[in-house]
Amino acid sequence: MVKKKQLLENEQLELELLLEGIYRRYGYDFRDYAKAHTKRRLEYRRTISGLNNYAEMLHQAIYDEDFFTSLLLDLSINVTEMFRDPWFYKEVRELVVPHLKTYPFFKVWHAGCSAGQEVYSMAILLEEEELKERTQIYATDFNERILSQAKKGIYPLDSIRQYTANYLKSGGLQSFSDYYTADDRHVILKSSLRERVLFSSHNLATDGVFGEMNVIFCRNVLIYFNKELQERVLQLFCESLCPGGFLCLGTKESMKFSTVMEHFEEVAAREKIYRKKRR
Amino acid sequence: MAKKSGKYQAVVIGVSAGGIAALEKILPVLPEDFGLALLVVQHISADGGNYLVEHFSASCALEVVEAADKERIQQGTVYFAPPNYHLLVERAKTTALTVDAKVNYARPSADVLFETAAEAYCDALIGIVLTGANNDGAAGLARIKQLGGLTIVQSPKSAEATVMPMAALKALTVDHVLDLEEIGPFLVTLATKREE
Numbered sequence: 208m209v210k211k212k213q214l215l216e217n218e219q220l221e222l223e224l225l226l227e228g229i230y231r232r233y234g235y236d237f238r239d240y241a242k243a244h245t246k247r248r249l250e251y252r253r254t255i256s257g258l259n260n261y262a263e264m265l266h267q268a269i270y271d272e273d274f275f276t277s278l279l280l281d282l283s284i285n286v287t288e289m290f291r292d293p294w295f296y297k298e299v300r301e302l303v304v305p306h307l308k309t310y311p312f313f314k315v316w317h318a319g320c321s322a323g324q325e326v327y328s329m330a331i332l333l334e335e336e337e338l339k340e341r342t343q344i345y346a347t348d349f350n351e352r353i354l355s356q357a358k359k360g361i362y363p364l365d366s367i368r369q370y371t372a373n374y375l376k377s378g379g380l381q382s383f384s385d386y387y388t389a390d391d392r393h394v395i396l397k398s399s400l401r402e403r404v405l406f407s408s409h410n411l412a413t414d415g416v417f418g419e420m421n422v423i424f425c426r427n428v429l430i431y432f433n434k435e436l437q438e439r440v441l442q443l444f445c446e447s448l449c450p451g452g453f454l455c456l457g458t459k460e461s462m463k464f465s466t467v468m469e470h471f472e473e474v475a476a477r478e479k480i481y482r483k484k485r486r
Numbered sequence: 487m488a489k490k491s492g493k494y495q496a497v498v499i500g501v502s503a504g505g506i507a508a509l510e511k512i513l514p515v516l517p518e519d520f521g522l523a524l525l526v527v528q529h530i531s532a533d534g535g536n537y538l539v540e541h542f543s544a545s546c547a548l549e550v551v552e553a554a555d556k557e558r559i560q561q562g563t564v565y566f567a568p569p570n571y572h573l574l575v576e577r578a579k580t581t582a583l584t585v586d587a588k589v590n591y592a593r594p595s596a597d598v599l600f601e602t603a604a605e606a607y608c609d610a611l612i613g614i615v616l617t618g619a620n621n622d623g624a625a626g627l628a629r630i631k632q633l634g635g636l637t638i639v640q641s642p643k644s645a646e647a648t649v650m651p652m653a654a655l656k657a658l659t660v661d662h663v664l665d666l667e668e669i670g671p672f673l674v675t676l677a678t679k680r681e682e
């Protein structure tokens with residue numbers, strides 16, 4: 208049995224060297240991602256690529272940029288939906304929007320926006336609350352390929368049923384079909400929803416502060432990071448927020464154990480909405 | 487008796503259709519000093535809420551909680567994977583959650599839990615596949631066996647849905663095939679078993 212444990216440890220060592228190699232060759236830093244998850248994703252790629260071990264994978268990742276691109280896609284989980292956790296958006300309407308209404312202008316940052324569903328959900332919400340003209344939305348992700356999808360706002364037709372159901376549960380005020388047209392395979396979101404949105408590349412693991420935000424969404428991204436990287440990113444959010452600004456995390460993510468928590472108050476416990484204190 | 491020094495440290499359970507009735511025959515049987523951690527994937531709809539935890543808290547001597555992200559796994563506690571999240575175990579014996587795509591049409595998936603728990607606990611793990619109508623858990627149970635863990639499958643004749651136990655029986659040579667009523671008491675005897 209000692210032998211099996213040693214094998215697992217050797218394998219883990221190779222895997223860490225692979226992540227080190229990726230970082231030094233391409234600048235993408237996965238060294239502080241949650242390990243069990245990272246291993247599962249790499250194991251999947253290793254198997255379908257017919258590679259014997261992670262040392263072979265390191266070689267291929269360093270020499271073959273296309274192979275690295277597929278690894279990048281494997282490691283950035285882009286699973287998302289519009290109005291994900293509808294009750295969360297309901298709380299945004301009830302608890303965050305009233306504050307935004309007192310500002311002449313405000314900035315919203317979606318960090319880890321994936322293919323844009325979260326961004327368009329917020330754009331719809333702000334339009335319905337008559338705040339669209341007062342906002343600038345920044346949507347960032349470290350995965351360029353997914354960002355280019357986000358800019359298009361075109362989604363598979365079969366997702367629309369779930370999006371519509373979510374929209375209704377989230378307290379939407381219109382008919383959801385007002386926001387898109389459809390062809391036989393896609394829904395195409397109204398381009399006016401993008402008018403106030405800037406999409407750009409930003410890596411939470413390696414890039415810096417994104418200034419003077421009033422609201423930051425970072426949902427279902429921190430869950431993929433280890434505690435140290437979570438702490439670093441929460442620090443970055445704290446520095447990027449105006450006093451009185453809001454931070455919205457995913458349902459299973461929490462600031463509870465972070466040293467940053469002292470700068471925040473909890474606004475909605477289940478929805479993970481926090482507000483930065485004014486000092 | 488200091489049960490912490492026993493051979494086994496954790497039990498993982500994968501169960502689907504008919505699961506609540508099956509778990510009712512197992513979890514309430516376990517005594518307060520059971521001493522092992524239990525991690526359970528019960529397939530449940532995305533908006534299933536906290537139902538499982540509330541339901542089993544009432545009938546179990548052990549503490550029953552919904553698994554949170556990145557928490558130390560405590561002995562003598564039952565962890566349910568939250569609806570719509572995969573539950574994983576890190577080598578450091580902490581929990582991790584993800585929103586990755588479904589595996590075997592399921593999120594949470596038993597394979598995801600089993601495969602990661604197998605690597606964390608190796609031969610100190612017990613894996614159990616119960617009633618269910620799909621293949622989830624079979625590959626994960628094989629991985630548990632491969633890393634020296636103990637494997638148990640509910641006998642198809644005692645299962646409300648036989649597909650999941652059958653798939654596991656096909657995927658590996660399991661250590662024990664037990665009727666539903668036998669599983670709880672058997673776990674209690676395993677919990678006191680020491681390293682040979």
Ligand SMILES: C[S@@+](CC[C@H](N)C(=O)[O-])C[C@H]1O[C@@H](n2cnc3c(N)ncnc32)[C@H](O)[C@@H]1O
Pocket residue numbers: 283284285286287288291318319320321322325347348349350353409410411412413425426427428431457585
């Ligand atoms: C599961 S999705 C969440 C999407 C959306 N926020 C939601 O909750 O539905 C995670 C996203 O985080 C992005 N991501 C992962 N690591 C990142 C990093 N270091 N910097 C920026 N984005 C990252 C991934 O590319 C992916 O699009």
